[in-house]
Each structure stands twice: as structure tokens, then as C-alpha cells.
Amino acid sequence: MVKAGIVGFLPEDKSDVWEFFKWCADLGYKAIDMDLSYAAPGEDLTESASRLRNLGLEPLTMGCPGDFELAVGRVAEIAKKAHAQGIKRVTAYSSSISKSIHEGYGVHGTYDEMMRDFEYMNRLIELFDEEGLTFCYHNHYHEFITVYHGVNAFDRMLYNVDSRLKFDLDVGWVTSGGYDPVEVLKRLEGRIACIHVKDFYDLQKPWKMVEKDPSSKEGFTAVGTGVVNIPGVLKELDRQSVEYACVEQDIMRNLNPREALTMSYLAMKESGYVW
Numbered sequence: 279m280v281k282a283g284i285v286g287f288l289p290e291d292k293s294d295v296w297e298f299f300k301w302c303a304d305l306g307y308k309a310i311d312m313d314l315s316y317a318a319p320g321e322d323l324t325e326s327a328s329r330l331r332n333l334g335l336e337p338l339t340m341g342c343p344g345d346f347e348l349a350v351g352r353v354a355e356i357a358k359k360a361h362a363q364g365i366k367r368v369t370a371y372s373s374s375i376s377k378s379i380h381e382g383y384g385v386h387g388t389y390d391e392m393m394r395d396f397e398y399m400n401r402l403i404e405l406f407d408e409e410g411l412t413f414c415y416h417n418h419y420h421e422f423i424t425v426y427h428g429v430n431a432f433d434r435m436l437y438n439v440d441s442r443l444k445f446d447l448d449v450g451w452v453t454s455g456g457y458d459p460v461e462v463l464k465r466l467e468g469r470i471a472c473i474h475v476k477d478f479y480d481l482q483k484p485w486k487m488v489e490k491d492p493s494s495k496e497g498f499t500a501v502g503t504g505v506v507n508i509p510g511v512l513k514e515l516d517r518q519s520v521e522y523a524c525v526e527q528d529i530m531r532n533l534n535p536r537e538a539l540t541m542s543y544l545a546m547k548e549s550g551y552v553w
Contacts, residue, residue, distance in 0.1 A: 305540060346373070369471075376421070386420075400440050414472075479497065481505065516551040
């Protein structure tokens with residue numbers, strides 16, 4: 279059975295984050311897959327992690343800059359924070375491949391930038407391994423639609439980066455990028471650290487999620503109400519004994535965050551593969 283977690287969700291009204299986390303735990307969620315420095319800024323990380331575990335939520339990861347050259351110089355700092363929380367992995371949520379996340383739709387990295395990223399990723403895998411930490415990568419749609427010399431960026435990552443790299447695979451973005459998430463999960467068997475469960479009612483509108491025009495920020499929907507093959511994903515996770523599937527919804531549709539989390543958890547639980 280797979281445990282449900284959350285990623286990115288915080289109280290929309292800026293209310294007490296700990297009351298919100300308790301609400302998530304009471305609903306049935308078992309983990310958060312986001313940096314506690316982001317979720318509870320300014321608080322002691324060891325105390326925050328302990329407080330989270332006392333609620334029944336396991337903190338899963340520390341964030342790593344997508345500027346990998348910068349990240350190499352910050353390994354000791356990141357590792358110290360991870361160890362303070364009892365966390366065993368570090369996750370990068372972007373790279374030069376996904377420049378448009380920060381710079382606007384249509385901005386792409388170059389082939390040379392990607393290959394340089396891979397060199398730094400290999401270095402980070404070594405450095406974090408020395409610290410007893412696993413380095414992970416979180417995909418978006420870019421890795422699947424960006425093609426250099428006939429090969430997409432995701433395949434190039436698999437060919438060029440040390441196989442010790444694990445994945446925080448986002449199955450929504452995999453689907454948005456035109457690939458079957460179940461087949462990608464099978465391909466990565468043994469390399470899945472966690473997954474982000476995201477759903478869409480439109481697969482291409484979310485590509486413009488960082489545009490300034492609010493009307494372009496759409497396409498997202500609560501898990502189980504869109505077109506992503508969530509039951510198939512959860513069945514494959516159960517087969518592989520992947521421990522956590524974490525709900526994420528970058529932009530709300532018709533529901534507020536608590537409603538979306540409730541809908542998503544119940545939809546996953548109804549599959550029979552999540553407890």
C-alpha cells in the first residue's frame with residue numbers, strides 16, 4: 279500500500295501552518311514533500327521536523343537550487359539542514375531544461391547548458407552521497423518535449439547522469455509532456471524516491487502557468503477529476519512498493535486547497551492502493 283503525502287499546499291489565508299498540517303494528518307496524509315525552510319520559515323528545523331512527525335507527517339526532502347553550479351558550493355549547508363531534520367534525500371526542482379518555470383513560457387535552455395547541468399549533477403550525486411544523502415530530480419513537462427539532436431532531454435538525462443540519481447517523478451507533468459506515466463514508472467523501477475500526483479483537465483494550458491496574465495493560469499484540477507491515469511499510476515506504485523505519493527496542485531480550479539486535498543485523498547484511497 280502507498281502512503282499519501284502533500285507537496286506545495288499551505289494555508290491559503292496565511293493562518294497557522296501547524297493547524298493546517300494537523301488537519302492534513304487527521305484527514306489521512308502521512309508526509310510532506312517540501313522543504314520545511316519553505317513550509318515553516320524562520321523556525322528551528324529540528325524542532326519543526328519533530329513537531330511534524332508528532333502530527334504523523336514525515337518530512338521527506340530538502341530542496342536544492344536548480345542552479346547546479348551554485349548548489350555544488352552549498353552542499354555542506356544543505357546537508358546540515360537535512361541532517362537536522364533526519365531527512366535522507368535532497369531534491370532539485372528545476373534545471374536549465376525548465377528555464378520557463380522562472381523566466382516565462384517559451385524560454386528554453388541550450389544543449390550546452392543541459393550537458394553542463396549533467397556534469398554538475400554527477401558531482402552533486404557524489405558530494406551528497408558522501409554526506410549520506412540521495413540526490414533526486416523533479417521533472418516538469420519540459421524534459422519530455424525538449425529535443426536535442428533527435429533525443430529528448432529526459433532520455434539524455436538517463437544516458438548521461440549517474441544511475442544513482444533518483445526521481446521525484448511528477449506523473450501529471452509526464453502526461454502533459456506526451457508520455458504514459460505508468461510506462462515511465464516501469465522504466466524507472468528502483469529509481470523512484472517518491473512521486474507527485476498531479477491531475478489536469480487540459481494537458482497544455484499548464485505550460486503557461488508562470489505567465490503574468492492570470493487567465494492563462496489554468497488546466498490544473500483535483501486528483502481524480504482530470505485526464506491523468508491516476509488509478510494506473512497508483513497500481514504501479516503499489517507493485518513497485520514505492521512508499522509515498524504526494525498530492526500537488528499548482529493552481530486551484532473550482533475548489534479551495536482544503537477541498538482539493540480532501541477530494542484528492544479520497545480519490546486515491548478509493549483506488550484501493552492508498553491508505
